[in-house]
Amino acid sequence: MSEKRLRQAIDTLKDSGVRITPQRHAVLEYLLTSMVHPTADEIYKALESKFPNMSVATVYNNLRVLREVGLVRELTYGDASSRFDCNTTEHYHIICNECGKIVDFQYPSLQEVESLAEQVTGFNVSHHRLEIYGTCEDCKHVAAAKH
Ligand SMILES: [Zn+2]
Numbered sequence: 484m485s486e487k488r489l490r491q492a493i494d495t496l497k498d499s500g501v502r503i504t505p506q507r508h509a510v511l512e513y514l515l516t517s518m519v520h521p522t523a524d525e526i527y528k529a530l531e532s533k534f535p536n537m538s539v540a541t542v543y544n545n546l547r548v549l550r551e552v553g554l555v556r557e558l559t560y561g562d563a564s565s566r567f568d569c570n571t572t573e574h575y576h577i578i579c580n581e582c583g584k585i586v587d588f589q590y591p592s593l594q595e596v597e598s599l600a601e602q603v604t605g606f607n608v609s610h611h612r613l614e615i616y617g618t619c620e621d622c623k624h625v626a627a628a629k630h
């Protein structure tokens with residue numbers, strides 16, 4: 484499954500004329516196999532041992548390239564570090580209040596909300612973002628064990 488996605492992603496890079504360096508390949512592979520919406524720092528830490536000469540700046544640079552060709556989405560959260568999502572299909576996120584984990588879930592895109600917002604505000608809507616917050620299963624178990 485992720486093998487196929489990796490091959491497709493590499494084809495997309497080739498088609499866009501983007502050079503595939505070993506680091507770029509590794510960043511892409513990490514994103515596609517981990518499916519955890521990592522920060523650039525987390526990707527750096529995961530790949531550090533494999534590429535001792537790689538810097539965080541290189542990771543950022545690779546993420547920017549991947550974002551430009553549409554393989555990765557950047558999720559910004561105010562002052563906190565951005566998280567990177569390689570699931571570029573329509574989906575929503577649920578975020579754990581305790582550990583910050585972000586999990587994907589499918590739900591039909593809320594187009595009616597976009598049209599209503601356009602009608603009542605006169606904006607041209609580009610996109611929307613919806614996040615649900617709660618306590619993930621792992622954290623629920625940790626909390627239960629404490630009591
Ligand atoms: Zn959690």
Ligand SMILES: [Zn+2]
Pocket residue numbers: 520568570574575576586587
């Ligand atoms: Zn996602």
